[in-house]
Amino acid sequence: MRLGVCYYPEHWPQHMWPRDAKRMAELGLSRVRIGEFAWSRIEPEPGRFDWDWLDQAIDKLHEAGLGIILGTPTATPPKWLVDRMPDMIALDAQGRPRGFGSRRHYCFSHDGYREEAARITRAVADRYGRHKGVVGWQTDNEYGCHDTVQSFSTAARDAFRSWLAERYGSIDALNEAWGNVFWSMEARSFEEIELPNLTVTEANPAHWLAFRRFSSDQVVRFNRVQVDILRALSPGRDIMHNAMGFYTGYDHHDLAADLDVLGWDSYPLGFLEMFRFSDEEKLAFARSGHPDIAAFHHDLYRGCAAGRGAEGRWSVLEQQPGPVNWARHNPAPLPGMVRLWTLEALAHGAELVSYFRWRQFPKAQEQMHAGLLRPDDASAPAFAEVEQVATELDAWAEPGPGVKHAAIVFSYPAEWMTQIQPQGEGCSALWAAFRSYEALRRQGLNVDILAPDAPLDGYRLIVVPCLPIVPDDLADRLASSASQVIIGPRSGSRDADFAIPEGLPPGPLADLVGGRVVLSETLRPGLFHNGAGWNVTRWLERLEGDAEAELVCDDGTIACWRNGRVRYCAAWPEGQLIQTIVGRAAADAGLPVDLLPEGRRRRTCERLTFEFEYLAGGVSVSATA
């Protein structure tokens, strides 16, 4: 695994660049990511390019031995460009323009902007595509950051109508698939379909799901334009994009299919603070991050990247080096965490960990975001940890792939469906996947996170936490595996257009599960059914069928059903319930279960085994037994 850093030469005087490059190399870094926000410096006026500074920067970095990952600057089109086509701006769900003044101020469906993005990509790739120092490309930056995938502009509406026409062929097919007869929502042509925002009450969930799919496809299409240009003009370089944490605005399986390497930006403390964790968790892990945040995304994005056929290639393109500026509260990491997070990435198979950023910039929006260096050029606390881990990597560079234990099946449309129709607060497919992942990791197991169409070979335990739409052959593939299987609520509960299947949920999984879901209900916090050390919370389904009750509450409510190798979790998969089910299934699978303490996690690779002590910031590495 390599180490790298994100660097913005345009922020600093030119005389600092050579020294910066030298210090990077001395620190043990071999990669540097640059350029992704520099459009206004590359093309200060329409059509007038200023390459000098970037030539210099690239040369200096290259001369120091660093491989350069160059970003296309399309996340930050300059003001003159926006002024030339003001309707390139996205509209939010309330109909308000999302204008210039920060970043990501564009609508993915705007043809004119897509052409401009292609133009600047071509210009940059023309100039540097075959530069020896350039080893990779990053397209744009964090697609979807600041909730920018969905746009409610005229451009989006028109593109949505074309997308629908292509998907459904006829308006009658759409009306039928969506059930538009309900509430007289039937359209007579695709031109009668509006965007699903600003309706009186919620729009048809099928309408929303189509819009989510469309919006995701627009991102993939936008990205592909750049990928095609870069492949043509910069042969042999890896093309990447940097995904985010707990973010599902587009389908990362689809995006990754066009990339060589899927990157992601890892901010464990910020994510802990801003996402669904309980207040207790936010306090307990305030300085370390919840111990599964980084690992979950490593495994998720490795799975997304695996869509191209091989073992997925992935990297950490940004890594938190200290306090950030964007969470509600922004504490400093415990000493040791920057090293620990780096080794967690190593243990999961990253190709690169790139710290964000080299030196804290004293101005503008991210002035409170730490770097490896302080604004005064002195070392920030992370610097020494990187120095240490860079040395350690010499010994641990090849831990080998993770030993196959358990797999989780997750899809992006699953999360879209539970967002569109939660039916009860907190019922999110992504969160079900995270809590299932946590339960498996607490048992000391390795976990792969797979797309629904990924091969299932070699796993002794497969968990499908919440997968409303299942591929036709998933049931067969699960049946023909020898694995223990856990299927969670809502799985198989919808067809591709958000309709309940004819034979009731779990639809195509019914034979496997040995039952059908005849009633679903949701429970407010505090309303639960008591079990033996676990509870039924949040969601509860009643089943009819041949499966046997395995976990039964004091009041007779059945929390978990069993049909041979297959368990069905009829309540929300969280807390002690999913821990209990996972524990039983793992034991039945003959997996090496070992309930770890709260802050400890393990990763078993072929050659090395890592033990992470999150609450102490410590890591121990040993040869795998």
Place this chain on the structure above:
Amino acid sequence: MRLGVCYYPEHWPQHMWPRDAKRMAELGLSRVRIGEFAWSRIEPEPGRFDWDWLDQAIDKLHEAGLGIILGTPTATPPKWLVDRMPDMIALDAQGRPRGFGSRRHYCFSHDGYREEAARITRAVADRYGRHKGVVGWQTDNEYGCHDTVQSFSTAARDAFRSWLAERYGSIDALNEAWGNVFWSMEARSFEEIELPNLTVTEANPAHWLAFRRFSSDQVVRFNRVQVDILRALSPGRDIMHNAMGFYTGYDHHDLAADLDVLGWDSYPLGFLEMFRFSDEEKLAFARSGHPDIAAFHHDLYRGCAAGRGAEGRWSVLEQQPGPVNWARHNPAPLPGMVRLWTLEALAHGAELVSYFRWRQFPKAQEQMHAGLLRPDDASAPAFAEVEQVATELDAWAEPGPGVKHAAIVFSYPAEWMTQIQPQGEGCSALWAAFRSYEALRRQGLNVDILAPDAPLDGYRLIVVPCLPIVPDDLADRLASSASQVIIGPRSGSRDADFAIPEGLPPGPLADLVGGRVVLSETLRPGLFHNGAGWNVTRWLERLEGDAEAELVCDDGTIACWRNGRVRYCAAWPEGQLIQTIVGRAAADAGLPVDLLPEGRRRRTCERLTFEFEYLAGGVSVSATA
């Protein structure tokens, strides 16, 4: 009392209709409500009507012996209609259009849409008005659902100005009545009056009250157009509308005056979850509904319907049969609740309970809303309960009218006033009425809920929980009754245009109360005055006058005053305070008081007495002693 069901033949293949009709009849249902969302199927293109399917549906239902309640489909105008006059769309208070894509996408003040609504009503009534199977009509559906009574469109603004001109005659009269001299808000003509939204800080409360009255009047006017057409074209059929729970967007007394039967849609679990109940109540009654929710609305709407002179005719046009889809959490009812809720309606004098809906529809917005049948056509849990209660109704069909015990006086403008000017959080006239109702019901008493101008004869206890505007003769009518009277805070505190009366509150009730309110204050949660088993919370008034202090706090604060038969509750009527006052007044009235356990309620009819055990889902019925 009859049983019925809501049915959407347009959702199902035609071959299912005869069998559905037969099963309904066999189940013991004799009414079926249809058609209210079917405009796009009745008139798929402008001016082209497709009656075939509806002819068939009506005939099949009629042939099975069911009486049909036909809905006018005006809550869901089709897309082609909206596209022909886009300004029929309402604007919300933020100025955003509330467009097509769900339902209720129209502004009540739009002349063009009112004409279109008349046209489709005439078309449907022309075709089926004299059909033998059609026994009743429902106009539109749930006026005001999704907060749709108020619109801030140009059509609404223009209509509001005309309405004001009619009400006030001259702009000087309006300026004077509203006190527009305050903050230089004086207008020189009605054209200078804007809608009260989007002001810098709150608009004049008199302005808001006028707008609330206007908005209510627009609903009544819109409905009357349909009523007039239906009366002319479908003689002898009952005309109804379905009101909602805890909803006060328009004056139901006014609407009911134009109807034969006032219907309402009863969703006890959804209402519990979504309204002002405490978290403790939401947990305790999660599966049964708070035991006064359904009964309160039965008594409220019977009172609204009584405005036409006779004992009010009312029905439950929708009844929750299982989990719904629209609350924050959607649990399943306890076994027995569907039967219990049905019998509660019987005990209160409903003509009909119609379950919503026959079969769960697997698509679109309400796919998670239970029916009597599951989407796969099998029985849902409610089915057997309906079967049982249908049989029981043979024996209990005629419980007789409720014995007269206590009355609550409530008006819709009272609630508008407390919404416009709460002065302290949670001070709602509707909620004061509900908590007073609960206190009376806990004593085992029957309660009627009356309009301020309704006759007061026969009640031994009359409660006026919070009635800012009182009719001129109410004081006299209360004085000349022999009843015990409880008057609550803010009563008589405003004239018809939201001004404090010259002689201070309680205005025309001052002699009755024996005092005047010289100070009002509101108290944050936790700030209270201790009494003997009760507390002063939320609201407190100081009185001057001849009345005697009856309930005095430890610190000397007077919570309740007494002037002969009349008590004045000077604090917010809730909790143990209103329970204590009601208990004393009921005892003084010689009523059969009997404090019931938390989940038990009683309804004493002339022939039968019902005891409801909400927390157990049970009902016992006995001959009235």
Place this chain on the structure above:
Amino acid sequence: MRLGVCYYPEHWPQHMWPRDAKRMAELGLSRVRIGEFAWSRIEPEPGRFDWDWLDQAIDKLHEAGLGIILGTPTATPPKWLVDRMPDMIALDAQGRPRGFGSRRHYCFSHDGYREEAARITRAVADRYGRHKGVVGWQTDNEYGCHDTVQSFSTAARDAFRSWLAERYGSIDALNEAWGNVFWSMEARSFEEIELPNLTVTEANPAHWLAFRRFSSDQVVRFNRVQVDILRALSPGRDIMHNAMGFYTGYDHHDLAADLDVLGWDSYPLGFLEMFRFSDEEKLAFARSGHPDIAAFHHDLYRGCAAGRGAEGRWSVLEQQPGPVNWARHNPAPLPGMVRLWTLEALAHGAELVSYFRWRQFPKAQEQMHAGLLRPDDASAPAFAEVEQVATELDAWAEPGPGVKHAAIVFSYPAEWMTQIQPQGEGCSALWAAFRSYEALRRQGLNVDILAPDAPLDGYRLIVVPCLPIVPDDLADRLASSASQVIIGPRSGSRDADFAIPEGLPPGPLADLVGGRVVLSETLRPGLFHNGAGWNVTRWLERLEGDAEAELVCDDGTIACWRNGRVRYCAAWPEGQLIQTIVGRAAADAGLPVDLLPEGRRRRTCERLTFEFEYLAGGVSVSATA
């Protein structure tokens, strides 16, 4: 000190005016504030003035011996004026117009409205400027009330561009100062700078700070137009404006520089309820107000007014006399509070306390706001308290100036910066100042609140709670004083354009502090470091330098550093931590420290010493020892 009252003759029939005037005088009042909302009565039609009524009102008040403070009515332009130039309306940050129907419906940047405001000011001043009864003027009313300083209109945008051009000279200078290279935000001309609202994610903090400065300047400019007219047409009269509580929308130092007397409107109970106090404080002080609310503002505004050179002249132009109408909950003050608040103003050097209002108006927005008289003309509870304190003032009229103990340094841009970039919830410079003030007052000390450029002579203790931008000479002035100094977090952490200084925080204060801040982090509630009776909460900085650790947590975290006479509080200044630091510094300063009970406060003037018992509504006055 004089007493006065706010009076609205236009609300009452003319025959009441003489009697009202007489009662005011008899009560002991000598000032009456009128006219500030009466534009629609002064100029009922464009260009047609109706002076008769106001002539009468002024004459009657003057005849009763009252000195009149006349308000310019520019906070409430009439509807006809708005209709003539609809674009005078401000737009809110969401782009919505903030229209007619309440008050303050104008954009400070609209040239046309500023001319109209000048025109009406000239008209009123022409007529009454030399009237013997008129002793003072109030410009407009509560600039910024209802969040009205910032407008996002076209007028504001254009004016902002001009303001920027003047401030920065060249667009390159602006780009450099703001760091616009970050995210390609560079502009090519001032016409490319937009307002900072409706951006995709947060705009550049430098952009926001400039907009806050600009918006403040627009208020000052608007006010100055009126001041210039009044000075010319009404020589010798005091010109005032009434500021508000906990309000920082514009720079009061700048505004006060143009005024003779800075007034403010004191509503201790409303402010307690609506601002950052904890729920515990809101309960404990619900009926008295937190004991530092009024005093803090007295001292703050006296400091603002001192900018003109002399000891600052200031007044309470509105004083709460009972429950108000605008807080979330509106309790009545304890008996004695109206007198206590009056004496607190006396003790702090007010020239005038003017109660708001004479008689409760039974109509419109403030009908629930108490007055000295009830709507029925009888005395409200405050009346007798005013009567008492008016008599007492005969004896205590001349308490003398406050003895100099401690000073707090506060600036409005400091608060703007912490609002723009809190970095952690609750980190507000204003609140840091308030909590520091509270800590000093709890020690029985007098506190002056100073602008950063105010003279520091005579204080034995100077606290700089949170001052990101420091004047160049502040460090020198602090160093050359003999005072104990406490400097709080973020002080010196930014240059004038929101950039971190080259040498790191505390920038120019580094030598004084004896260290530099190398890391800042924020802590969620519950995440703290334990000290000995105090905790580190909310914010924490790490220092490097020569200073010595003075307060060290159990875990080694340093909460407070000391460098000779200078202490640096490296955590958020609140609770027991700031109390401890203040206690030590005050002791070192030889100040008479004396930790007072929770509800007691003291003010030591040259001749009289006041002890206030907030929780009992009592005051004792004695000769200063």
